[in-house]
Amino acid sequence: MVVGVAGYYGFKNAGDEAILEAILQELKARGLEAVVLSGDPRLTQAQHRVRALHRLNPLALLKAPLWLLGGGGLLQDKTSALSLEYYLSLVRMARFYRRRIIVFNQSLGPLSPWGEARVQKALKGVPLILRDQASVEYAQSLGLSATLGADPALLLRPPPVQKEKDWVLLIPRFGEAYREGVKTLEKLAVRLAYERKEPMVLLMQPGLDDHLLEDKAFDTLFRYFRTEKTSDPRRVLYLVAQAEYVVSMRLHGLVLAAAAGTPFAGLSYDPKVAGFAKDADAYYQELPGDAYHMAMAVLSGRPPDWGRIEAMKERARKSFDLVLEGAAVRSSR
Template sequence: MVVALSGYYGYGNAGDEAILMALVREAQRRGVEPVVLSANPKATEALHGVAAVPRAKPAALAALARADGFLSGGGGLLQNKTSNKSLAYYLSLLYTAQALGRPTWVLGQSLGPLGPGGRRLTAPALRRSRAVVVRDRASFELAKQMGVPEDKLTLGADAALLLKPPKVERDERLVTLVPRGRLPDEANLRLLEVGRKLRDAGYRVRVLGFQPGFDEEALDLFDGFDRELSGDPNLVFELIAGSGYVLSLRLHGLILAAAAGTPYAGGSYDPKVKAFCKESGAPYWELPGDPEAMLRVALHRTGPNKSALRDLRVRAAEGFNRIWGKRAEPPLKERA
């Protein structure tokens, strides 16, 4: 079965590319052949080893017509906080696939924020999908409010939680800070203050940007620190896995830390960050944040809750099972 995959792919955002890594792996293990709608098909094909086509309408519509089904996800696609244009794009793909008679699925998404008009536009696309798998409880409740039938609705989790941790040596004295571009300066400056206090306390501090072309101004604030900027999810995952603690203003700084087994705390620039920290039992702060409180959780390596994380990974796997059935057993050499 060939399935077209849609998300924020091909833009060099390490978090979204980590989602795609997990989607591709889980799809292929279930006998599904993914075709990715991408802003940079050549880069997507090189990074993920799958077929990709331009996400712009003519090529995307042709891919939907050729595919056996369409998957929207993962990430925060169905919201109009970013823009109505973004919501219209992702909904148009769902509606087009449904008009073509293709089965559609929504996987690993946070729904909203959605205004009244956004809810009216989104609800029919969700109700007509074969399965809607959301990644947090707030989205689950919102989907119910929009009339998604219970037999179609599943509480899942972010697909990137299923990524296998890289084999790297962890430095317990290394704290990785993940700022975010286009936030109010004060949020990143508070993180900078924590970085200085940690360095004064004898810790190594690394500053990690997730999206070239987006995070440069934020990284510029951290002059004098060890800085990395990469949209490569493999490199970003390795750097996080080698850290003793992560303080992140990006959701996937937290999710990749969870997948790697690195403790973390997050700054809630969006409801999805608070939702993930609460469900995983990790500390979080409302922006701009209290540097002393942030310093304390880093020094004590507070959170998350291991049992809660296990539950989230089970939920992530069950989301795929709900759509495509249980995956085939990996080859023996992979299990070894």
């Protein structure tokens, strides 16, 4: 059977590409083929060795009987109303073509009142698997039934590398709204260097986060520290597996650290970051953050609850079994 996967793929965002890598890993392990909707089909085909179609192709949904919408933070209109409308249009089109579609391991929100009304209408009767408890509760408040899953990227397997003592990975996010959070990470880097730690700055969305180093308006101190940029989830996983500790503004800096067994702390710019940290019982701060207390968490090696993370991984595995076993039953009828 062919399973379709739709999300924010082909845009050189390491977090979303990590989700796709994990979904494809799990589908292949179950003997299934995949087809992916992508903003850059050639890039997706080269990076993941999978058949890909352009995400604006109106007939693409005919290529598979079952579609997984996600994972990621797709169901929100904070970024733009147009983005939310695109993903809800996929739900409507799938129903029109009589294709089964499942909201798969996404977070929900933030949504404006307009966005809430659109989500309530479009997702009524659609199976929802959401990746954090806060999203499940939000869905229930909108009158939608949802199952608690987990981020698929937790299922990626880290490479066998040796931990680098005193190496701390810092993962910022570019944007005017995040300027104060970036300043907090700068102060944290300086403090850690003073404590004889080795901070490294990782930019997980080249083409966007590069502005942290190139935009004179930001004028960050990051240029004085070792810096790397990559949209390859395998490379990110390699780096977080080596680190002694990870502090990340980006959600998948935390998720991949959890997958690799590396202690982590979050600086939350979005409910999805706080939601993951809460579910993992990991240390986190809301923007703008406080460098002193974040440094104390790093220097003390404050870990998440690894038992909770194992439970999250198990929920992620079971979400695939739940969806695909149901699809197998339907296809055999």
